[in-house]
Amino acid sequence: MQQEAPGSAVISLLVDNESGALARIIGLFSGRGYNIRSLTVAPVDEHGLVSRVNIVTTGTLADIRQIKAQIERLTPVSRAVDLSSAGPHVAREMALIKVVSSGEPRTEALRIADAFRARAVDTTATSFVFELTGSSDKLDSFIELMRPLGLAEVSRTGIAAICRGPQTIQTP
Amino acid sequence: MTPKTASAPQAAQTLAPLSGAEVLMRALVEQGVEVIFGYPGGAVLPIYDALFRQKEIRHILVRHEQAAVHAAEAYARSTGKVGVVLVTSGPGATNAVTGLLDALMDSIPLVCLSGQVPTALIGNDAFQEADTTGITRPVTKYNYLVRRPEDLAKTVHEAFAIARSGRPGPVLVDLPKNITVGNAPYKTADQDKPRTSKVRTEPDRDAVAKAVAALKQARRPLFYTGGGVINSGPQACEGLRKFARLTNFPVTSTLMGLGAFPGTDKQFLGMLGMHGTYEANLATHGCDVLVALGSRFDDRVTGRLDAFSPDSFKIHVDIDPSQINKIIHVNLPIVGDVGRTIELMIEEWDKQPAYEHGAELEAWWQQIEAWRALDCLRFKQDQAADAVIKPQQAIQRIYELALETGRDTYVSTEVGQHQMWAAQYFKFDAPNRWLTSGGLGTMGYGLPAAVGAQVAHPDALVLDVAGEASTLMNIQELGTIAQYRLPVKLFIINNHYMGMVRQWQELLHGSRYSESYSDALPDFIKLAESFHAKGLRATRLDELDGVIREALAHDGPVVVDLCVAEGENCFPMIPSGAAHNEMILGPEQEERGAEVTREGMMLV
Ligand SMILES: Cc1cc2nc3c(=O)[nH]c(=O)nc-3n(C[C@H](O)[C@H](O)[C@H](O)COP(=O)(O)OP(=O)(O)OC[C@H]3O[C@@H](n4cnc5c(N)ncnc54)[C@H](O)[C@@H]3O)c2cc1C
Ligand SMILES: Cc1ncc(C[n+]2csc(CCOP(=O)(O)OP(=O)(O)O)c2C)c(N)n1
Ligand SMILES: [Mg+2]
Numbered sequence: 001m002q003q004e005a006p007g008s009a010v011i012s013l014l015v016d017n018e019s020g021a022l023a024r025i026i027g028l029f030s031g032r033g034y035n036i037r038s039l040t041v042a043p044v045d046e047h048g049l050v051s052r053v054n055i056v057t058t059g060t061l062a063d064i065r066q067i068k069a070q071i072e073r074l075t076p077v078s079r080a081v082d083l084s085s086a087g088p089h090v091a092r093e094m095a096l097i098k099v100v101s102s103g104e105p106r107t108e109a110l111r112i113a114d115a116f117r118a119r120a121v122d123t124t125a126t127s128f129v130f131e132l133t134g135s136s137d138k139l140d141s142f143i144e145l146m147r148p149l150g151l152a153e154v155s156r157t158g159i160a161a162i163c164r165g166p167q168t169i170q171t172p
Numbered sequence: 173m174t175p176k177t178a179s180a181p182q183a184a185q186t187l188a189p190l191s192g193a194e195v196l197m198r199a200l201v202e203q204g205v206e207v208i209f210g211y212p213g214g215a216v217l218p219i220y221d222a223l224f225r226q227k228e229i230r231h232i233l234v235r236h237e238q239a240a241v242h243a244a245e246a247y248a249r250s251t252g253k254v255g256v257v258l259v260t261s262g263p264g265a266t267n268a269v270t271g272l273l274d275a276l277m278d279s280i281p282l283v284c285l286s287g288q289v290p291t292a293l294i295g296n297d298a299f300q301e302a303d304t305t306g307i308t309r310p311v312t313k314y315n316y317l318v319r320r321p322e323d324l325a326k327t328v329h330e331a332f333a334i335a336r337s338g339r340p341g342p343v344l345v346d347l348p349k350n351i352t353v354g355n356a357p358y359k360t361a362d363q364d365k366p367r368t369s370k371v372r373t374e375p376d377r378d379a380v381a382k383a384v385a386a387l388k389q390a391r392r393p394l395f396y397t398g399g400g401v402i403n404s405g406p407q408a409c410e411g412l413r414k415f416a417r418l419t420n421f422p423v424t425s426t427l428m429g430l431g432a433f434p435g436t437d438k439q440f441l442g443m444l445g446m447h448g449t450y451e452a453n454l455a456t457h458g459c460d461v462l463v464a465l466g467s468r469f470d471d472r473v474t475g476r477l478d479a480f481s482p483d484s485f486k487i488h489v490d491i492d493p494s495q496i497n498k499i500i501h502v503n504l505p506i507v508g509d510v511g512r513t514i515e516l517m518i519e520e521w522d523k524q525p526a527y528e529h530g531a532e533l534e535a536w537w538q539q540i541e542a543w544r545a546l547d548c549l550r551f552k553q554d555q556a557a558d559a560v561i562k563p564q565q566a567i568q569r570i571y572e573l574a575l576e577t578g579r580d581t582y583v584s585t586e587v588g589q590h591q592m593w594a595a596q597y598f599k600f601d602a603p604n605r606w607l608t609s610g611g612l613g614t615m616g617y618g619l620p621a622a623v624g625a626q627v628a629h630p631d632a633l634v635l636d637v638a639g640e641a642s643t644l645m646n647i648q649e650l651g652t653i654a655q656y657r658l659p660v661k662l663f664i665i666n667n668h669y670m671g672m673v674r675q676w677q678e679l680l681h682g683s684r685y686s687e688s689y690s691d692a693l694p695d696f697i698k699l700a701e702s703f704h705a706k707g708l709r710a711t712r713l714d715e716l717d718g719v720i721r722e723a724l725a726h727d728g729p730v731v732v733d734l735c736v737a738e739g740e741n742c743f744p745m746i747p748s749g750a751a752h753n754e755m756i757l758g759p760e761q762e763e764r765g766a767e768v769t770r771e772g773m774m775l776v
Contacts, residue, residue, distance in 0.1 A: 016367075019317070020305060031310050062497060069494035075314040075334060075367050 008037065009064045009084040010091055010161045013053040014171050016076040017043055024074050025053060034059070034067050038093070038136070038158035050078075050171060054091075054161050056136075061085075078171045083161050091161035095139045100127045101150025109149040116142050127152070192324055192352040193222035196285070199328040201228045202361055205256050207247060207627055208232070209240040213260025215287025215300060218352040232627055232656060235648035237264050239620035241271020241342075242646070245280045246607045246624030250582055252405060254335050255624070257284040262300030265346075266307065270614060272342045273311040277611025278428060279403050281340035283331045284312075290350040291319055304346045313341030318348065321356035329361040338371035339492040340403055373491065375508030375516060383463070383487045383504055384520040390461035390485075391532035393421040396444065399428030399610070400466015400490060400510050402603045408511025409433070409603045412465065415518050420533065422540055424452040426467050427595055428610045435599030441540065442549075445473040446746050447592040450548035450755060451540055453744070456481050457752040458539070464488040466510040469499040470611070471748070479751030489513045548744050549596050550760050557714040563665050563736040566716060567593045567637060570663055573720045579633040581605060584621035586642030587613045589671035589742045594637040616645030619662065623649055626658040633661070633724070640666040640733075641690050650703035653729045661723050662731045664696060667738050675741045679756075700731035709733040 244255030442449035697707030
């Protein structure tokens with residue numbers, strides 16, 4: 001399980017999939033001066049009517065409670081759960097990392113990718129695109145290690161998160 | 173598809189397909205709407221056409237869309253119903269923005285209907301197109317753009333449900349012209365469940381029991397009541413009175429809560445906060461149990477946060493969970509409707525062992541009486557016939573002479589010193605009579621608010637206690653007042669300054685009165701006359717009562733220019749960032765105040 005840095009929290013929301021819903025959430029964060037470190041959104045029900053939003057934000061415990069209470073006031077938000085305080089959860093992120101190099105650095109990049117179980121999803125004579133899934137920390141360390149080895153471009157999804165065990169977040 | 177509640181002629185109409193505008197009218201009628209405040213334009217012409225062809229809903233034509241919103245706010249606040257506004261696209265909608273934010277800040281239920289360009293043109297920079305839902309998202313409780321005819325009726329019903337449920341607020345429904353012109357199906361309100369289910373009105377019983385247990389232990393208790401009690405309704409105000417009587421605990425109120433508890437009651441300490449009374453603020457500072465009932469610890473109330481009511485056990489009752497622990501950490505939060513919570517507190521009070529700290533409570537009352545004896549609102553009016561009128565004198569006399577008429581009286585205000593003096597000198601014994609812009613402090617609120625209140629209560633006495641600067645911000649509403657023959661009494665406390673600004677400049681900026689003089693004022697008598705109203709003026713003390721009496725007795729709109737002393741400041745005052753026991757007192761009280769404060773500080 002990902003260990004959040006102190007003061008960071010993952011809030012998961014179930015949101016009616018209507019136009020403007022995301023703008024409302026983002027507007028709340030910018031308008032009230034809250035921080036968004038990462039944000040993911042996608043429909044999660046069979047009819048595409050409900051989206052799940054995962055937000056990584058920072059603040060003191062009281063800040064996080066206030067953020068959650070403010071989000072819960074939004075009409076299209078049917079559930080808001082602070083996963084960080086609701087019990088153990090899994091938080092994962094995917095990244096595509098392009099490394100452009102040759103010779104020794106190229107071999108070294110491949111070796112490290114292997115150790116991280118990153119997959120090369122695109123390979124040319126001078127470049128790799130690695131796909132890596134894991135905790136944000138793990139992605140951070142991989143990217144750091146690639147830096148001297150020809151790191152050229154990074155694209156990350158932001159985290160998706162879910163509670164461990166049989167516990168679920170459902171629309172009421 | 174036949175609506176269950178439709179009246180017979182309407183039911184007959186369902187045979188022919190309805191236009192969107194007709195569906196809208198029908199939904200409004202089903203929601204109990206009687207009055208709309210609005211202003212026409214191209215995008216809402218189909219709605220105005222439907223309005224023209226029906227009888228149930230009355231339309232009040234204002235002279236500016238901002239005024240439509242303030243009028244609807246006062247209508248809502250003074251009746252407990254949802255206020256309704258209708259504006260056109262583009263500039264009509266943007267003009268409404270200030271009013272919507274005002275309603276959001278003060279928890280006023282509104283539905284604002286705005287016209288929009290046809291859906292096919294949205295995003296094309298069409299004529300009078302504005303991204304209205306984008307612009308109003310942060311100033312509404314919720315908003316909609318209706319894109320499909322089948323969503324129309326349901327959306328309107330849900331808008332009303334959201335506006336009035338939980339913590340009330342403004343909801344905007346943006347209506348593209350093709351939706352109101354084209355056919356749309358009607359749906360009754362009960363055909364869809366609105367999304368308001370998250371609101372919790374029933375408080376946690378354990379928390380209520382704990383709160384009452386804390387009150388039973390209190391030696392220096394204080395109720396700090398707010399606008400939420402008025403939002404909750406007349407039963408909540410009744411409950412508050414009953415509970416206060418039962419406990420004999422003192423009560424103070426925010427600006428927004430005035431009238432929830434009788435202003436003339438011995439147990440009432442007056443308003444607390446920046447311009448609150450000496451006794452209310454020192455009681456807040458010194459109490460040992462503070463019960464916030466539907467109030468939100470606004471910065472005008474708390475002053476310096478780390479010095480706010482430092483030794484009290486704090487209980488906070490609020491229907492909006494996001495208000496709990498937002499500013500002040502409380503010991504016991506209770507989420508729920510304040511009226512219901514008070515009801516349960518009363519039950520619980522009778523169940524739990526009898527209150528045993530009567531002697532300490534008596535000492536607390538003695539302390540409060542000592543503070544009260546300072547008479548912090550007293551001012552010195554020179555009694556000579558030709559003396560300059562003090563603004564406090566003007567406002568106090570308006571209150572006393574209005575009271576003498578024995579009429580049910582509604583009072584709106586503008587924003588500034590006159591607003592604070594009105595809050596201090598008017599004693600409201602009933603809720604929903606006091607109409608003021610608290611959270612946003614919108615100059616220009618008062619005159620349109622008087623319009624809304626008089627439309628809602630045609631037989632009542634409606635006063636607007638105004639400043640000369642604020643009044644000019646929506647002065648065009650004299651036209652609305654004339655058109656509908658609204659007998660509003662506008663009292664302009666004319667100190668020739670943006671007095672509140674002048675006061676801060678005097679106290680904080682070395683008396684450099686930068687741009688705060690009200691220069692080139694109109695002749696308010698001629699102005700009144702040109703708007704078909706009566707104009708009156710008083711410039712000396714001996715004219716004051718006569719002019720007020722004449723205005724109150726006149727059976728029509730009156731504008732009264734009360735020329736008052738220019739340099740008066742509003743006291744008591746807690747400068748922003750200061751603590752409640754660091755109040756600045758008026759010249760009359762300064763000396764004794766320092767003494768009493770010292771004593772008080774030792775006691776608390
Ligand atoms: C020039 C100026 C000076 C001012 N000076 C002062 C001052 O000295 N003192 C002062 O008090 N104010 C002052 N104000 C007003 C101040 O800015 C705030 O508007 C006011 O204090 C807020 O009042 P309130 O706490 O009652 O909350 P409101 O804004 O009335 O909010 C109501 C609260 O009750 C809750 N609520 C709503 N419905 C319910 C329900 N059914 N059950 C339970 N809870 C409910 C809401 O969630 C909210 O928290 C001043 C304003 C101006 C413009
Ligand atoms: C729309 C708006 N603009 C500016 C302000 C800032 N402001 C607060 S009080 C005030 C002066 C009000 O003057 P007046 O209406 O004459 O009232 P007085 O204080 O003199 O009683 C001003 C400019 C405001 N509250 N609202
Ligand atoms: Mg003035």
